[in-house]
Amino acid sequence: MINIDRALNQGSSILKKNNIQSPRLDSEILMSKVIKKDRKYIIFNLDKEIKKSLFYDFIDLIKKRSLGKPIAYLTGKKNFWKYEFEISENVLVPRPDTELIVEKVLSITKNRHKLNILDIGTGSGCILISILMEKKGFYGTGLDVSKKCIDLCKINSIKFKTEGRSKFIKSDIDNFSCGKYDLIISNPPYISKIDFNYLEKDITNFEPKLALIGGIDGLSAVKKVINKSSELIKKSGKLILEIGFDQKNKVIGLLKNKGFYINETLKDFANNDRCIISTKI
Ligand code: GLN
Numbered sequence: 001m002i003n004i005d006r007a008l009n010q011g012s013s014i015l016k017k018n019n020i021q022s023p024r025l026d027s028e029i030l031m032s033k034v035i036k037k038d039r040k041y042i043i044f045n046l047d048k049e050i051k052k053s054l055f056y057d058f059i060d061l062i063k064k065r066s067l068g069k070p071i072a073y074l075t076g077k078k079n080f081w082k083y084e085f086e087i088s089e090n091v092l093v094p095r096p097d098t099e100l101i102v103e104k105v106l107s108i109t110k111n112r113h114k115l116n117i118l119d120i121g122t123g124s125g126c127i128l129i130s131i132l133m134e135k136k137g138f139y140g141t142g143l144d145v146s147k148k149c150i151d152l153c154k155i156n157s158i159k160f161k162t163e164g165r166s167k168f169i170k171s172d173i174d175n176f177s178c179g180k181y182d183l184i185i186s187n188p189p190y191i192s193k194i195d196f197n198y199l200e201k202d203i204t205n206f207e208p209k210l211a212l213i214g215g216i217d218g219l220s221a222v223k224k225v226i227n228k229s230s231e232l233i234k235k236s237g238k239l240i241l242e243i244g245f246d247q248k249n250k251v252i253g254l255l256k257n258k259g260f261y262i263n264e265t266l267k268d269f270a271n272n273d274r275c276i277i278s279t280k281i
Contacts, residue, residue, distance in 0.1 A: 002055050004031065005046035011062040018066035026071055030061040033075045068202040081130035086155050090148035092211035094126040097268040098187050100275050101240050102130045104266065105185065108238060108277070112182075113137040118232060120173050120186040120225050121145075123211060125153030125166075127185055132162040142168045143176055146210065173228045180237075184229045187242035192218035195244075218244050222251060230258040233280045238263075245272035252276065 011027035020026060032039050034057045035050055050058075061074050072078040072093045078085050080094035081102050087093060109115060115138045119128040122142030132138055142153050153168040169176070191212045196204060203212070214221040222243065229239050239260060243251050252262055260278035268274035 001049040001052065003047050003049050004035075004042060007031065007050060007055050007058055008042075008046070011058060014059075014062050014066055020065060020068075026065055027062065029071055030065065030074060031058055034058045034061065067205075069206050070202055073206060078124075078126075080124075080126040081133075083126075083130060083133065083160060085124050085126050085129075086152060086159060087124055088148065088152055089206065090146060090208060091124040091152055092207055094124060097270075097274055098127060098242060099130075100266050100268065101127050101185055101187065101242060102134075104240060104275065104277060105131050105183065106134055109135065109138075109183070115139070115182045116179065117141070118179075118181040118184045118229075119143070120184065120229070121188045121211070121221070122153055122168065123149055123187070125149075125156045125168065127187065128166060129153075129156055129160050129162050131185075132165055133160055138165065140166045141179070141181075142166065143171050143173060144168070145170070145172050146208070173224050176228070177231070179232070180234045181232055182234055182237050184233050184237065184239045186225045186229075186240075188221035188225050189214040190218050190222055190242070190244040190247060192216060192244075219247065219250060219254075222247070223254060226251075226254050226258050226260075230260070230280065235280055237280050239278045239280065241276050241278075242274060243276055245274070248273040248276070 008027045012023040015023035015026055028039050028042050032042055034054050070093055072087045073089050078087045078094050081099050117140040119142040122144050125142050128140045128142045132140055144150055147170045150168045150170045157163040157166045189212050193216050196213050248265055255278045261281045263277040265273050266275040
């Protein structure tokens with residue numbers, strides 16, 4: 001037997017040695033996964049003893065984290081917007097910056113009670129499901145090329161009881177031509193092949209490249225999304241896109257070419273251009 005405090009200290013020191021940025025916090029999160037209690041319990045019960053077998057499970061996770069594996073993949077969960085989504089290594093870990101899309105959708109649809117939404121490249125389903133949770137009269141379709149993403153979306157939609165208002169379909173956007181939508185949202189893979197190599201190792205070694213890399217210039221998926229959206233969107237419908245920090249002007253050009261009016265662009269928490277809101281005219 002070993003007490004929680006000593007186990008956490010050991011975990012933190014291993015993580016620290018391996019240059020993991022928040023060693024104590026990560027240790028607490030992994031401990032809470034192993035002993036199936038929340039972090040508050042851990043903080044108030046540092047002197048409680050845990051079984052040797054649980055300690056070994058904990059150290060096992062600590063070793064994986066030491067290699068850079070994102071904490072969300074180790075816990076299988078990630079908080080996004082107001083909810084805790086189920087996550088696997090097959091999906092991009094939802095990012096706080098992507099909550100910008102949810103926030104914007106809610107503000108522009110304040111007075112709407114019924115809306116049909118398409119989410120292109122839905123991943124874990126985090127954007128679409130978060131919106132459906134806030135707006136009980138909204139319906140949505142989520143597309144992804146990965147069957148494993150679609151399976152996870154279905155698990156999340158059942159978890160949040162939005163399965164009656166959402167459909168998740170395995171499809172490339174090019175092969176999808178079903179319905180007309182009031183609102184289209186997408187956080188497509190927009191990193192260029194070269195920039196990808198400069199991302200943190202935690203990302204490049206563990207997150208799906210398919211969810212991150214958008215061809216040589218990072219714009220190949222963005223172009224597909226814009227082209228197809230211009231067919232799938234209703235007149236006066238809005239398209240909300242997440243983009244790379246240096247893509248604003250190029251994407252504005254692509255949108256205008258396809259008959260979209262640019263409403264505004266939004267900056268992320270690091271003050272980079274991150275989101276474009278446009279309207280089909
Ligand atoms: N829509 C999902 C998200 O924002 C997945 C995006 C992606 O895989 N590029 O997290």
